[in-house]
Amino acid sequence: MTKLLFFGLLLCIANPLSAQTTSGSIVGTVTDPSGGVIAGASVTITNMDTGIAVKTTTDNAGNYVVTPLQVGRYSVAVEAAGFKKSVRSDITVNVQDRIRADAALEVGAVTDTVQVEAAAPLLQTDTSYLGQVVDSQRIVDLPLNGRFFTRLAVLTAGTLPTAPGARDERTGGFSSNGVRPYQNNYMLDGVDNNSLSEDLTNEASFVYGPSPDAISEFKVQTNSMSAEFGRSGGAVMNVTIKAGTNQLHGSVFEFLRNSALDAKNFFDPAGPIPEFRQNQFGAAAGGPIIKNRTFIFGDYQGTRIRTGLTAQATLAPLAWRTGDFSGFHPILDPDTTVIQGDQIIRQPFPNNQIPSNRWDPASVKLIALMPNPNAPGSVSSRGVSLNYLTNPVEPNDTDQGDVRIDHKISDKDSIFGRFSMSDQVLTPPGSIPPPLSSAQFSSGDWTNNTRQVVLSETHIFSPRIVNEFRAGYTRLRTERLQFDSTTNLSEQVGIPGVPFAPGNGGLPRFGVSGLTNFGSATYQPTREFENVFDFIETLSVIKGRHTLKFGAEWKPRVDFSILQPPVPRGLSTLVVITRGMPPIAPIRASGSPISSWERSQVPL
Numbered sequence: 001m002t003k004l005l006f007f008g009l010l011l012c013i014a015n016p017l018s019a020q021t022t023s024g025s026i027v028g029t030v031t032d033p034s035g036g037v038i039a040g041a042s043v044t045i046t047n048m049d050t051g052i053a054v055k056t057t058t059d060n061a062g063n064y065v066v067t068p069l070q071v072g073r074y075s076v077a078v079e080a081a082g083f084k085k086s087v088r089s090d091i092t093v094n095v096q097d098r099i100r101a102d103a104a105l106e107v108g109a110v111t112d113t114v115q116v117e118a119a120a121p122l123l124q125t126d127t128s129y130l131g132q133v134v135d136s137q138r139i140v141d142l143p144l145n146g147r148f149f150t151r152l153a154v155l156t157a158g159t160l161p162t163a164p165g166a167r168d169e170r171t172g173g174f175s176s177n178g179v180r181p182y183q184n185n186y187m188l189d190g191v192d193n194n195s196l197s198e199d200l201t202n203e204a205s206f207v208y209g210p211s212p213d214a215i216s217e218f219k220v221q222t223n224s225m226s227a228e229f230g231r232s233g234g235a236v237m238n239v240t241i242k243a244g245t246n247q248l249h250g251s252v253f254e255f256l257r258n259s260a261l262d263a264k265n266f267f268d269p270a271g272p273i274p275e276f277r278q279n280q281f282g283a284a285a286g287g288p289i290i291k292n293r294t295f296i297f298g299d300y301q302g303t304r305i306r307t308g309l310t311a312q313a314t315l316a317p318l319a320w321r322t323g324d325f326s327g328f329h330p331i332l333d334p335d336t337t338v339i340q341g342d343q344i345i346r347q348p349f350p351n352n353q354i355p356s357n358r359w360d361p362a363s364v365k366l367i368a369l370m371p372n373p374n375a376p377g378s379v380s381s382r383g384v385s386l387n388y389l390t391n392p393v394e395p396n397d398t399d400q401g402d403v404r405i406d407h408k409i410s411d412k413d414s415i416f417g418r419f420s421m422s423d424q425v426l427t428p429p430g431s432i433p434p435p436l437s438s439a440q441f442s443s444g445d446w447t448n449n450t451r452q453v454v455l456s457e458t459h460i461f462s463p464r465i466v467n468e469f470r471a472g473y474t475r476l477r478t479e480r481l482q483f484d485s486t487t488n489l490s491e492q493v494g495i496p497g498v499p500f501a502p503g504n505g506g507l508p509r510f511g512v513s514g515l516t517n518f519g520s521a522t523y524q525p526t527r528e529f530e531n532v533f534d535f536i537e538t539l540s541v542i543k544g545r546h547t548l549k550f551g552a553e554w555k556p557r558v559d560f561s562i563l564q565p566p567v568p569r570g571l572s573t574l575v576v577i578t579r580g581m582p583p584i585a586p587i588r589a590s591g592s593p594i595s596s597w598e599r600s601q602v603p604l
Contacts, residue, residue: 022190022240024097025067030058031076031104033244038061038105041080048073048089049245051292052408056463067466067544068458069093070406071216071240076101080245084108087115094133094227095219095238130467132156135217138241147255147280147301148172149212153237156220171204175233176222181205185232188239189454191472192534194231201478201528202448208238211301213251214240214402215283228551241418242286243406244266246297250285259308267310274391289405298403305396311431313388313438313516314377321367323354328381365493366510369436370518377533383514394430399423412460417453424448431548432484432518439517442575444524449477450555464542469535476530482506482520490569498569508570522567531559 043064049072058064075089083105093099134152143582144151150172154161173181186193186206193206197337218239221229229236253254259276279302286297310430326333330348340347349355377387400422408414411581426446430438436445456470487505490498498508506520 011198013496015194018329022095022187022238023068023070024093024095024099024110025065025069026076026091026093026099026102026388027065027100028076028079028103030062030064031102032083033104033107033224038080038083041078041103042107043076044079045069046075046077048075050243050295050406051246052414053458054463055058059544061544062093063545064463066463067540067546068468069541070243071095074082078102078103078105080105082107089115094135094217095240096221097133115506126389130447133217133219136215139212139215142581144212145214146170146172146278147303148209149215149218149239150174150206150237153220153235156235158221158222158233159220167200167203171206171209174203174235176220177233179234181234183232184234185229185236186239187229187236188420190238190456190470190536191451191452191454192474192532192555193239194531195476196530197476197478197528201446201480201526202450202505203477206453207476207530208422208450210239210241210402210420211282211400213253213282213301214241214297214299216240217593228549230552232554241402241404241420242284242297242299243404243416243537244286244288245296246288246291246295248285249288252283252284253281255280260484265310269325273307275393276308277306279304293408295406296367298401300399300401302400303396303398305394307394307396308391309394309429311390311392311429312375312386312429312515314371314385315388315432316367316515316521317373317384317387321370322357323359325349325354326354328352328383350478362494366507369493371436385514388432388516390431392433394426394428396426397424413457415455415457417455419420420449420452422450430514431485435487435489435507436518437483437506437520439511439519439521441521441523443482444483445479445481445519447477447479449475451475466540467479468538471536472532472534473490474532474534476528478526478528480524480526481525484520485525504535504568506569508572509567511573513574520569522571523564525563525565525568527563529559529561531557535558 022374026045028181030038036052037058039058039060041058041062042055043058043066044053044055045066047070054066054069056064056066057090071094074091074093076091078086084107086103088103088104090102091099091101104122132155134155139149141150148171153159153172153174159174159176160177162169166173168181168183174184175181176184182200182205182411184205188208188210193208195205195207197201216239221236221238224251225232225236225544227474255278257276259273262273275387277432282299282301284297284299286295287296319326324467330355331352332346333349336347369389373387375387375389378385400420402418404416404418405415406414418472424447426444430443431441432438452475453473454470456468457562458466458468460466481503482508485505486502488500489507490501490504494506495508501523509517509522510519511517533556535556538549538553541548
């Protein structure tokens with residue numbers, strides 16, 4: 001699929017537009033003591049962390065605009081003949097900021113310097129968007145369960161956390177402007193970072209979620225965004241990865257949660273608290289390769305989670321597994337069927353016990369895979385319920401990292417490149433352990449693999465004409481496999497006709513009234529592949545107090561492939577609707593639940 005989006009010609013009559021997607025700009029007016037404008041004043045804007053400087057001059061109206069500027073701290077120095085030099089330091093530029101730094105020069109020698117203390121503006125009057133910036137310090141300092149930075153998006157007015165139980169709840173999904181999290185626009189270093197999976201098999205609306213220690217800052221814009229931000233009916237989450245500076249900086253971290261610190265769940269069985277361990281560890285570092293020219297930043301984060309769960313299921317009592325249904329509603333023998341008029345009359349099995357010679361061989365093997373009940377549950381003449389309690393442990397391991405290199409080619413050209421990756425392996429358990437399993441789509445062997453590459457080049461034709469080209473490639477591969485996906489269990493228990501191939505192992509799905517569903521889940525295996533190539537070209541032309549911005553975004557290839565057969569190994573459902581008969585009666589006889597399966601060659 002090919003997508004071509006033109007920003008077109010953007011003109012702001014009263015106020016200039018914002019700068020590039022992941023950067024900001026500084027604007028201002030230079031005046032003399034009487035308030036008159038100074039044309040031709042020299043303006044130098046220097047990144048205080050990297051030492052890289054950009055120079056421009058004021059126009060005939062005394063105005064200047066410098067864009068794009070990488071997120072960071074800047075100083076603004078203004079010089080003009082007959083006036084003292086003015087220096088304003090510690091001006092923070094965030095994503096999509098347009099910071100005004102006016103200068104009122106004093107009469108004097110150029111060799112004299114007037115130092116101005118910068119103050120954060122209370123209101124940005126040069127942009128119209130609504131949003132909130134969350135900087136790296138707050139991202140690291142604020143508590144984040146699971147270290148998903150997206151949880152901080154709700155600090156922005158007009159946003160809410162995703163609904164409890166939603167698939168993206170664990171990864172910090174949020175709603176803005178009343179739409180679903182899937183309708184937000186997630187961007188990372190200016191390129192597409194949106195998941196195309198409609199069922200969110202990766203449990204996130206975005207593809208790659210960097211470690212908080214790797215994020216310089218992010219901005220959530222909820223309204224009046226620039227025209228270059230398409231797609232979104234909700235918010236735009238614009239994230240910027242850190243870059244190296246002239247100083248070597250780094251951090252090492254370890255975050256721990258442990259069941260020894262937790263209270264006991266009311267429904268947990270007697271004994272120790274179910275296991276829970278969450279370890280998140282890693283490091284981040286950045287510094288110069290060549291001072292004032294080439295910089296590198298890299299980070300790694302590992303996540304190891306072991307979650308003990310409490311699950312209940314209804315399984316066949318041990319007596320049923322020997323054919324003994326005494327104490328429950330009578331089991332009628334179909335071989336004794338007699339039709340008298342409009343009535344069908346059958347006799348019960350002696351002592352309500354089914355002889356072993358009436359059992360189906362495959363049923364016997366399947367029942368042998370069923371765990372023994374370990375809880376009293378509830379018992380009535382109609383059957384049993386919730387007689388199996390287990391505390392399975394869910395393993396969840398993730399390894400992820402980023403590498404970014406920034407390089408100043410010349411005073412007119414700069415470039416940066418970044419590579420990010422994440423590999424996640426998790427095994428959510430079901431209420432019945434394998435090999436029988438509990439036929440739950442929310443259980444199985446899962447993998448989520450992401451890769452993203454970004455390359456950006458900025459060329460300054462003149463202080464008033466700036467071009468930026470950006471290319472990105474994003475890949476997401478998710479897989480949800482049923483347990484025993486490489487084992488032909490159907491053949492082992494004697495169920496014929498079930499197709500087998502690596503990845504399609506396991507059992508058919510069985511639904512027996514009165515028991516927890518068992519076998520392998522439907523819609524598994526699920527495999528989804530997303531490949532997005534993203535090319536963005538923008539040209540900013542500054543004309544006095546106005547900015548003209550031209551641009552195009554081209555996605556020559558947007559691939560989303562999905563393999564998700566609904567019933568790849570077969571499905572058998574038995575609902576008992578007469579006589580209150582216990583649901584499991586493995587007999588070869590017309591009129592019983594299992595005999596219905598026997599006639600369809602899908603035994604219990």
